[in-house]
Amino acid sequence: MGANQTETATCEEFGGIRMTKQRQVVYDVLSELGINHPTASEVFVSAKEKMPSISLATVYNCLESLTQAGAIKQVNIDREASRYCPNLQPHAHFYCEQCETVFDIGLQNGAEACTGWALPDGCEVREINVAMKGVCGTCPQCEKKN
Amino acid sequence: MGANQTETATCEEFGGIRMTKQRQVVYDVLSELGINHPTASEVFVSAKEKMPSISLATVYNCLESLTQAGAIKQVNIDREASRYCPNLQPHAHFYCEQCETVFDIGLQNGAEACTGWALPDGCEVREINVAMKGVCGTCPQCEKKN
DNA sequence: GTTTAGATCAAGAATTATTCTAAAAAAGGA
DNA sequence: TCCTTTTTTAGAATAATTCTTGATCTAAAC
Numbered sequence: 001m002g003a004n005q006t007e008t009a010t011c012e013e014f015g016g017i018r019m020t021k022q023r024q025v026v027y028d029v030l031s032e033l034g035i036n037h038p039t040a041s042e043v044f045v046s047a048k049e050k051m052p053s054i055s056l057a058t059v060y061n062c063l064e065s066l067t068q069a070g071a072i073k074q075v076n077i078d079r080e081a082s083r084y085c086p087n088l089q090p091h092a093h094f095y096c097e098q099c100e101t102v103f104d105i106g107l108q109n110g111a112e113a114c115t116g117w118a119l120p121d122g123c124e125v126r127e128i129n130v131a132m133k134g135v136c137g138t139c140p141q142c143e144k145k146n
Numbered sequence: 147m148g149a150n151q152t153e154t155a156t157c158e159e160f161g162g163i164r165m166t167k168q169r170q171v172v173y174d175v176l177s178e179l180g181i182n183h184p185t186a187s188e189v190f191v192s193a194k195e196k197m198p199s200i201s202l203a204t205v206y207n208c209l210e211s212l213t214q215a216g217a218i219k220q221v222n223i224d225r226e227a228s229r230y231c232p233n234l235q236p237h238a239h240f241y242c243e244q245c246e247t248v249f250d251i252g253l254q255n256g257a258e259a260c261t262g263w264a265l266p267d268g269c270e271v272r273e274i275n276v277a278m279k280g281v282c283g284t285c286p287q288c289e290k291k292n
Numbered sequence: 293g294t295t296t297a298g299a300t301c302a303a304g305a306a307t308t309a310t311t312c313t314a315a316a317a318a319a320g321g322a
Numbered sequence: 323t324c325c326t327t328t329t330t331t332a333g334a335a336t337a338a339t340t341c342t343t344g345a346t347c348t349a350a351a352c
Binding site for chain 4: 040102
């Protein structure tokens with residue numbers, strides 16, 4: 001066995017995918033950056049600090065594997081670069097045009113993600129993406145600018 | 147005045163932008179394609195039938211002008227090519243994974259687009275995009291496959 | 293411990309939707 | 323008509339992402 005690679009585990013928590021060093025680093029970075037909703041490039045920069053040999057293509061691969069495994073979520077706002085977030089609860093995303101931050105919006109008690117929409121009969125929603133844009137008015141960056 | 151260009155009008159209905167031949171063609175194509183939610187390339191193909199000299203860049207320009215003027219809406223689902231739609235009512239979009247069609251979902255009576263979400267105080271939503279994915283089960287294409 | 297088959301990684305090329313650039317054409321007003 | 327601004331056009335440029343290929347790693351079989 002090579003000196004620079006220890007065994008990895010197939011992890012239940014991550015949808016059964018093999019948890020390689022690279023995937024772990026990518027996941028850790030995402031968890032640490034927390035609410036920042038980083039893009040693949042931003043994840044790459046942070047991942048490179050922990051593992052200088054990692055490549056951008058691998059970061060893309062890992063983000064896709066983790067997304068498919070259900071361990072993280074991909075966040076798309078307009079056609080900007082995809083962002084990623086480790087929050088698995090149903091939630092919407094709010095992009096503040098003033099501070100350029102993305103943050104999570106939770107559901108009200110008892111509400112579902114598609115509350116309010118007139119879905120036709122027989123229509124089965126498997127995934128829903130809600131992206132809002134505006135000004136948050138309360139985040140630190142916004143307060144600075146006011 | 148050139149023989150192949152008649153006067154255009156600045157049209158109130160289209161947010162005050164100058165309604166050039168090209169913009170009119172693009173708008174007409176979009177209205178005719180109706181619920182198809184075409185991409186810029188698809189609009190280009192249809193527009194070229196009406197005006198063979200139109201270029202793809204112009205189609206992009208026109209779609210952006212019309213969007214900014216509030217005459218049409220840009221629809222983004224994941225990071226796929228943007229689609230465009232002439233429906234100005236608040237509505238969500240449903241992408242059927244079986245028939246690969248995008249269609250509009252209206253609001254229930256009295257509901258607002260952000261119904262159900264716990265927006266923090268002071269948060270001002272200027273725009274909201276709701277994209278659902280799943281199987282519609284009722285559209286012609288879906289019935290064919292079942 | 294070795295071997296083997298399949299999964300993953302790395303680097304760079306390729307792709308694709310979109311935007312940018314610069315010059316020509318058109319529009320509207322003087 | 324002349325002038326200024328806007329729009330169009332064609333093609334180059336851009337940026338995020340995906341693809342390709344060979345190398346490396348892993349897990350399981352031998």
